[in-house]
Amino acid sequence: MTIAYGVVRPPGGEPRVAARVDGRVVDLSDLGDAFRRPSLNDFMTLGRDAWRATTERARGLDGPRVDGECLLPFEVADYVDFYSSLDHATNLGRLFRPDSEPLLRGSAIRRPHGQRMPGPTFGPSTRLDIELEIGFVIGTPSRLGVPVPVEQALDHVFGVVLVNDWSARDIQAWEYQPLGPFLGKSFATSISPWVVPLDELAEYRVPLPPQEPPLLDYLATDPWAYDLELEIELNGETISRTNARHLYWNIEQQLAHLTANGASLRTGDLLASGTISGPERDSSGSLIELTWNERFLEDGDEVVLRAPQLQLEVRGRITP
Amino acid sequence: MTIAYGVVRPPGGEPRVAARVDGRVVDLSDLGDAFRRPSLNDFMTLGRDAWRATTERARGLDGPRVDGECLLPFEVADYVDFYSSLDHATNLGRLFRPDSEPLLRGSAIRRPHGQRMPGPTFGPSTRLDIELEIGFVIGTPSRLGVPVPVEQALDHVFGVVLVNDWSARDIQAWEYQPLGPFLGKSFATSISPWVVPLDELAEYRVPLPPQEPPLLDYLATDPWAYDLELEIELNGETISRTNARHLYWNIEQQLAHLTANGASLRTGDLLASGTISGPERDSSGSLIELTWNERFLEDGDEVVLRAPQLQLEVRGRITP
Numbered sequence: 001m002t003i004a005y006g007v008v009r010p011p012g013g014e015p016r017v018a019a020r021v022d023g024r025v026v027d028l029s030d031l032g033d034a035f036r037r038p039s040l041n042d043f044m045t046l047g048r049d050a051w052r053a054t055t056e057r058a059r060g061l062d063g064p065r066v067d068g069e070c071l072l073p074f075e076v077a078d079y080v081d082f083y084s085s086l087d088h089a090t091n092l093g094r095l096f097r098p099d100s101e102p103l104l105r106g107s108a109i110r111r112p113h114g115q116r117m118p119g120p121t122f123g124p125s126t127r128l129d130i131e132l133e134i135g136f137v138i139g140t141p142s143r144l145g146v147p148v149p150v151e152q153a154l155d156h157v158f159g160v161v162l163v164n165d166w167s168a169r170d171i172q173a174w175e176y177q178p179l180g181p182f183l184g185k186s187f188a189t190s191i192s193p194w195v196v197p198l199d200e201l202a203e204y205r206v207p208l209p210p211q212e213p214p215l216l217d218y219l220a221t222d223p224w225a226y227d228l229e230l231e232i233e234l235n236g237e238t239i240s241r242t243n244a245r246h247l248y249w250n251i252e253q254q255l256a257h258l259t260a261n262g263a264s265l266r267t268g269d270l271l272a273s274g275t276i277s278g279p280e281r282d283s284s285g286s287l288i289e290l291t292w293n294e295r296f297l298e299d300g301d302e303v304v305l306r307a308p309q310l311q312l313e314v315r316g317r318i319t320p
Numbered sequence: 321m322t323i324a325y326g327v328v329r330p331p332g333g334e335p336r337v338a339a340r341v342d343g344r345v346v347d348l349s350d351l352g353d354a355f356r357r358p359s360l361n362d363f364m365t366l367g368r369d370a371w372r373a374t375t376e377r378a379r380g381l382d383g384p385r386v387d388g389e390c391l392l393p394f395e396v397a398d399y400v401d402f403y404s405s406l407d408h409a410t411n412l413g414r415l416f417r418p419d420s421e422p423l424l425r426g427s428a429i430r431r432p433h434g435q436r437m438p439g440p441t442f443g444p445s446t447r448l449d450i451e452l453e454i455g456f457v458i459g460t461p462s463r464l465g466v467p468v469p470v471e472q473a474l475d476h477v478f479g480v481v482l483v484n485d486w487s488a489r490d491i492q493a494w495e496y497q498p499l500g501p502f503l504g505k506s507f508a509t510s511i512s513p514w515v516v517p518l519d520e521l522a523e524y525r526v527p528l529p530p531q532e533p534p535l536l537d538y539l540a541t542d543p544w545a546y547d548l549e550l551e552i553e554l555n556g557e558t559i560s561r562t563n564a565r566h567l568y569w570n571i572e573q574q575l576a577h578l579t580a581n582g583a584s585l586r587t588g589d590l591l592a593s594g595t596i597s598g599p600e601r602d603s604s605g606s607l608i609e610l611t612w613n614e615r616f617l618e619d620g621d622e623v624v625l626r627a628p629q630l631q632l633e634v635r636g637r638i639t640p
Contacts, residue, residue, distance in 0.1 A: 083499060097498070110465045112581035115536065122536045122580075145430045171581070178417070179403060180500020187581040216435065216442045260442075261432035261491070261507040 002310050003055050004194035005040055005159065010068035017043055018066050019058035020194055020311070026058060027066035040074040040195060044139040044158045045267045051139065051158065055197055070193035073161070074137060077268035079189070080258060081133070081165060084249040088277035091289045096173055109316045111299065112187035114171035125168035128297040128318065131275040132232055132285035132305050133163040134244055136251050137195055138269040145262040150221050153255035156265055160201060162192040162230075162312040163272045164305050169288055169296065191270070192312040204228050204309070206245060218260055219253050226250075230276060232285070233304040240290055242283040247273055322630050323375050324514035325360055325479065330388035337363055338386050339378035340514055340631070346378060347386035360394040360515060364459040364478045365587045371459065371478065375517055390513035393481070394457060397588035399509070400578060401453070401485060404569040408597035411609045416493055429636045431619065432507035434491035445488035448617040448638065451595040452552055452605035452625050453483040454564055456571050457515055458589035465582040470541050473575035476585055480521060482512040482550075482632040483592045484625050489608055489616065511590070512632040524548050524629070526565060538580055539573045546570075550596060552605070553624040560610055562603040567593055 008025060009015040015038035016029040028035040031054065034042035043054070083089055111124045139158030142148050148156060165185065172184025208223035215221075228244040249257075254271060275285040284290045287297065297303070302317045328345060329335040335358035336349040348355040351374065354362035363374070403409055431444045459478030462468050468476060485505065492504025528543035535541075548564040569577075574591060595605040604610045607617065617623070622637045 093498075110582050113467070114581050120536065122538055147433070168581070176498065176500075178413075178496065178500070180496075180498070183577070183581045183583070186578075186583045216440065218442055257503070258506075261434050261488070261503045262430050263503070263506040 002196060002200050003058055004196045004311070005043070006073045006194045007037075007039060007071040008066050008068045009071055010066055013068070014038075015071055016066070019054075019061075021058055021061070025066055026061050027064045028054070028058065031057065038071065040158075041268050044074065044137070047140055048155060051197055052199060055199065073191075073193055073195050075268050076270050077138075077266040079270045079272070081185070081272045082249065082254050082274040084247045084254065084274040085277045085285065086248045087246060087279050087283075088275040088285060088289065091277060091284065092275075095288055095293055107315065107317065108319045109166055109188050109190070110319050112168050112171070112183070114168060114183050115174055116170040117174045120174060124320070125170055126296065127169035127288075129167045129169050129287045130232065130297070130303050130305070131163075131165035131167055132230060132240070132242065133165055133272045133275055134226075134228070134230075134307070135161045135163040135191060135270050135272040136198075136254075137161060138265045138267060138271070140265075141267055142259060142265040144264040146259075146264075147218070147262060148255055148259040148265070150219060150252050150256035153252040154198060156255065157198045157251065159195040159197045160310070161195050161270075162305050162307050162310075162314045164190040164303065164314045164316060165272060165275070166190065166316070167286070188316075190314045190316050192314050194312055196310045196312065200310070201226055201228075208245070211248070218256055221250075221252055224250055228307055229309055230285075231306040231308065233306065235302055240282055240284055242276055242278045242285055244273070244276055246276055246278040246283070322516060322520050323378055324516045324631070325363070326393045326514045327357075327359060327391040328386050328388045329391055330386055333388070334358075335391055336386070339374075339381075341378055341381070345386055346381050347384045348374070348378065351377065358391065360478075361588050364394065364457070365461075367460050368475060371517055372519060375519065393511070393513055393515050395588050396590050397458070397586040399590045399592070401505070401592045401594060402569065402574050403594040404567045404574070405593075405595055405597045405605065406568045407566060407599050408595040408605060408609065411597060411604065412595075415608055415613055416496075427635065427637065428639045429486055429508050429510070430639055432488050432491070432503070434488060434503050435494055436490040437494045440494060444640070445490055446616065447489035447608075449487045449489050449607045450552070450617070450623050450625070451483075451485035451487055452550060452560070452562065453485055453592045453595055454546075454548070454550075454627070455481045455483040455511060455590050455592040456518075456574075457481060458585045458587060458591070460585075461587055462579060462585040464584040466579075466584075467538070467582060468575055468579040468585070470539060470572050470576035473572040474518060476575065477518045477571065479515040479517045480630070481515050481590075482625050482627050482630075482634045483590075484510040484623065484634045484636060485592060485595070486510065486636070487606070508636075510634045510636050512634050514632055516630045516632065520630070521546055521548075528565070531568070538576055541570075541572055544570055548627055549629055550605075551626045551628065552610075553626065555622055560602055560604055562596055562598045562605055564593070564596055566596055566598045566603070
C-alpha cells in the first residue's frame, strides 16, 4: 500500500495537500498550516521525522476524502538532469556522435520551434521525443559550502516523481556542442502529480555489481538501485518496458556529486535521473533509441509514462 | 546621474528597497508596499511604466537617506548564462579544444573541490578563474508557449547587474563534454548589489556592423551593443580593460532566442551575457585568456569587477 502526496483543488475550494492511500485521496488540511497550502513545499521543509509521522497518520486516516483537480505538487527550485543510464548514454553517443565513442502535469505539449539542420532553418521541431526518468525532490536543504557526504544524502530527499523530459532532437543535435542542451530541452518537462515519499521505496532497493572503474572516495558506496518497473505507452500501446535498476549512478551518488563543490540543496530542487534505458532495444527510455532515429512524435500523439508499482503516471498529448 | 536600485538593511531595522542617486542612498519604503520588502521582486513585477515613474520620483527625492548593509537585490528565479563574445568563444575554443574547432554579494568565495585530470583525482581546484559578464534581470514575465519577438524583448527587462561567473577550469575541462559545464560553474556566482534600470543604459547604445552569416528572421534586428567600459582589478591592480560592445549577440536577440521554443520568462530570471572579451589579450574577461592558461587565483586574492560609468562593482576574495 504505497502512499503518495499531492495537491488537490476541490471544485470551488482552495488547494490543499492530500495523500493517496491505496487508491483513496485523503484531505490532510486538518493536520496543520503546512497542509493548507497550494504546494507541498512547506510540508517538505518539516524534515524526515515529520514526513514519517505524517505517512503513519495518513495510513490510518479513514477520511475525509477529497475530489478535484491535481495541481503541480511542489514549486520547483533548481532543476538538474543527470545522465546516469550507461545504456542510454551509449545509445545517444552512437546516434549523435557516430564517428566517436559512443512542469507541469503534462496535458498539452506544444511542439517547439527552433533552429534545425540542414540550414539552419527556423521552424517546428520534426524530431520531438520523450525521455523516461525518475526525479528526486529535495525536502531538507543543505548548507552552502558544505558537501553532503554520500552516506547522508538520502536524509535530504523527500520523495520521488516520474519525469518526462520532453526533447526536440533536431534542435538539441545542432545546439548542444560545446555547452550542452538548451532550447532542445527547455520548452517542457512533465512530472507526475503524486510524490511518493522516499521511505516507501526502501523495499525496492537491490544491490548492484561493483562499479568499474573504481570509485573516488566521495562517491564510494555499496552499489545499489531501485528495482522499479517502468513503462512507456504511445497511443494506447506499450512500446517499452524498462526498469530503474538500469541506472549506473544512484541518487546517493548524484547528491554527493552535485554538492561536492559546495553547491547547496534547496527545498523543491528536482534531481532527475537522466533517461532510463536498459540493454535491449525495447527497454529504452526514448523514441530515438526505440526506433533508432526513425520515428518521432506526431501532433495528436499521447504518451503515458508509468511506474505501476508506485501507481505513478505522467501523461502528455502533442499539439501543433 | 545614473540611478540604481538595491536592498538595504539599516542596523537593527528591516530590509527595504533603496535607490542610489548620484552617490546618495535614498530610502524608498514610503513609496508603497512593494518597497517595504527584502527584495526588488515585487517592484520588478509592477512593469515598465511604474519603473519609469519611480526613477523620476527617486531622482527628485531629497531624503530620507538610509545607511546599512546591501543585501542580494532580487530573488533569482532561473539563471541562464549565454556565450556571446566572439573573442571569448574563440579563445576558450583554442584553450580547451586545441585539436578541433550563489548568487551572493560575493565576499568570501570558497575554493571548490572536484575531479581534476590527470587521474581523475578529487581535491581543491587548482585553476580557479573569474568570468566578467553583465546580467539582465527580468521584471515582466512572458506567457508559456508564446515566444517574445525580438523587437519587444526589452519591454521585459528591469535592469542590469555586473556578474562574476566564478569558474573552476580544471573541473570544467574534464566534465563539460558532451553535456556542458556543471560543477565547474555551480559553486558560486556573484552579482553587484545595485541594479541599474534599463532606461539608464539607452545613452550607451551604439550600432554595430552587420552580423555574418545573415540572421534568421526571429533574431533579425539592426545590430547594436552597449558601449560600456568594464575593468578587472586583481589585488589592487587593473589587469583588464574591456567593453560590453564586444558582445556579438545583444540582449534583444538573447531573449528572442531563449523564448523561441515557447519557454517563458519569470520575474527574477537572470540572463548573463557570457564572458566579455575583446580582441586584444589585455581586453579579456577571464584569467585563462589574460594569462593564456598560465595563472589562476590563489587563496587570499581579491577580485573586483567594475563598470565605472554605472558605478557598479562586484567584489570577491578567495578562501581555502
